[in-house]
Amino acid sequence: MAPKDIMTNSHAKSILNAMNSLRKSNTLCDVTLRVEQKDFPAHRIVLAACSDYFCAMFTSELSEKDKPYVDIQGLTASTMEILLDFVYTETVHVTVENVQELLPAACLLQLKGVKQACCEFLESQLDPSNCLGIRDFAETHNCVDLMQAAEVFSQKHFPDVVQHEEFILLNQEEVEKLIKCDEIQVDSEEPVFEAVINWVKHSKKEREASLPELLQYVRMPLLTPRYITDVIDTEPFIRCSLQCRDLVDEAKKFHLRPELRSQMQGPRTRARLGKHQRSAYQNGWERVWFNVFCHLAGSE
Numbered sequence: 497m498a499p500k501d502i503m504t505n506s507h508a509k510s511i512l513n514a515m516n517s518l519r520k521s522n523t524l525c526d527v528t529l530r531v532e533q534k535d536f537p538a539h540r541i542v543l544a545a546c547s548d549y550f551c552a553m554f555t556s557e558l559s560e561k562d563k564p565y566v567d568i569q570g571l572t573a574s575t576m577e578i579l580l581d582f583v584y585t586e587t588v589h590v591t592v593e594n595v596q597e598l599l600p601a602a603c604l605l606q607l608k609g610v611k612q613a614c615c616e617f618l619e620s621q622l623d624p625s626n627c628l629g630i631r632d633f634a635e636t637h638n639c640v641d642l643m644q645a646a647e648v649f650s651q652k653h654f655p656d657v658v659q660h661e662e663f664i665l666l667n668q669e670e671v672e673k674l675i676k677c678d679e680i681q682v683d684s685e686e687p688v689f690e691a692v693i694n695w696v697k698h699s700k701k702e703r704e705a706s707l708p709e710l711l712q713y714v715r716m717p718l719l720t721p722r723y724i725t726d727v728i729d730t731e732p733f734i735r736c737s738l739q740c741r742d743l744v745d746e747a748k749k750f751h752l753r754p755e756l757r758s759q760m761q762g763p764r765t766r767a768r769l770g771k772h773q774r775s776a777y778q779n780g781w782e783r784v785w786f787n788v789f790c791h792l793a794g795s796e
Contacts, residue, residue, distance in 0.1 A: 515542055516584035527554075528565045529580075534573040535565075536580055546583045549606040571601040582610050590617040596633070603637050615642040622649045624656035628663060628670075654680040658691035664698045668706045671695055676713040678769050685715045685768075686723060696733060708739035715764045716747035724748060 518524050518539070525537035543550035553560050560566045568576065575597050582588040588610050590598060595614050602610035618630050619642055631646035650657050654674075657663055666674075674680070675688055682688060692710045696703045716724065724747055734740045743764075750760055757765070 512584060512586065515539065519580075519584055527563075529568050529576065530565050531568045531571060531576040532573040534576075536576055538580060538583075542583060547606050549604070568605075570604050572597060575601045579605060579607060579610060582607065588613050590614055592621070599633075599637055599639070611637075611639070615639045618642055619645045622646060624653045625660040625662065627653070627657060628666065648679075650674065651677060651679045652681050654682055654691075655687040658687065658694070663691065664695060666695070668703070668710065672710060672713060675710065676763075678766070680768055682768060684720075684723075685718050689714045689716070689719070689728065693731060693733065704733065707733055708737055708743075711740055711743050712764070714743075715766070715768070716743060717750035717760070717765045718767065719747065721748070721751050724751075 519537060519542075522537045525539055527538055527540050527543070529536040529538055540550070540554045544554050545551075552558070553566070555561075571579075575594070578588060578594065578598060579601060586609070588598075590613050595617055599611060599614040599618075602608075602614060615634070618634070622630060622645065627646045627649045631643055631650065634640075634643035634646060663671075663674075671692070675692065680688070689711075692707070692714060696707050696710075716728070719728070724744065728734055728744055728747075734744060746760070746764070750757060750765065
């Protein structure tokens with residue numbers, strides 16, 4: 497009978513459990529991690545096997561290589577305890593309360609499994625009220641997949657996202673990045689225009705000068721003539737800015753001079769790629785022109 501290699505599923509788990517028991521009884525430990533004046537006995541070989549950070553520390557010529565005690569800066573003792581539990585058990589307990597400390601600590605110590613667990617947890621927590629903050633948090637810690645997931649979420653739920661404080665507190669560049677995006681899902685450009693106006697109104701003195709720059713990313717030609725004349729024309733911020741008035745006039749011209757539309761094609765006349773916007777743009781011209789003529793007739 498030919499020899500056969502047999503793989504068992506319990507060996508690795510059994511070793512981890514044994515090493516964790518040794519750690520907790522401070523048996524065969526050859527290094528102590530000190531965090532916030534609290535000591536954590538551990539085994540160098542286990543730490544080095546799980547973390548490139550510790551591997552470099554214990555195998556290079558760094559001063560910590562042979563020290564019995566190693567001070568770890570930049571994380572709390574409670575976080576260190578969670579991370580060590582992961583190293584020895586392959587299990588990490590992520591919560592709303594600890595994830596903001598746990599993810600940076602995992603990045604610092606290069607514990608990829610904890611970082612992945614934190615990112616998956618945060619992705620499951622995405623909400624219109626927090627997606628912009630999670631996106632920035634992910635970008636800070638180079639969590640590319642989480643950052644992309646948060647960005648897609650903010651695009652998909654744009655009308656709800658702009659109702660929350662995170663949007664209002666964005667700087668001009670961040671607002672611009674969001675509203676110029678083709679992928680935001682809106683039934684019309686109305687929530688985009690209203691988001692810009694509300695952002696400006698939140699801090700009038702500091703933000704009023706930014707309105708013309710931001711308004712150029714609102715696709716006003718795609719709005720109905722009734723909304724342009726009844727809402728945008730009556731907005732004081734618009735009436736007080738020549739640049740804003742020029743953008744409004746462009747939208748009116750797009751509706752009133754159909755023979756010129758081919759010459760006016762550009763970013764402001766391109767439909768968003770959201771689920772309803774394109775069909776509304778393509779199929780709604782009969783209703784749009786009915787509104788135009790009703791408005792013109794009523795003004796005479």
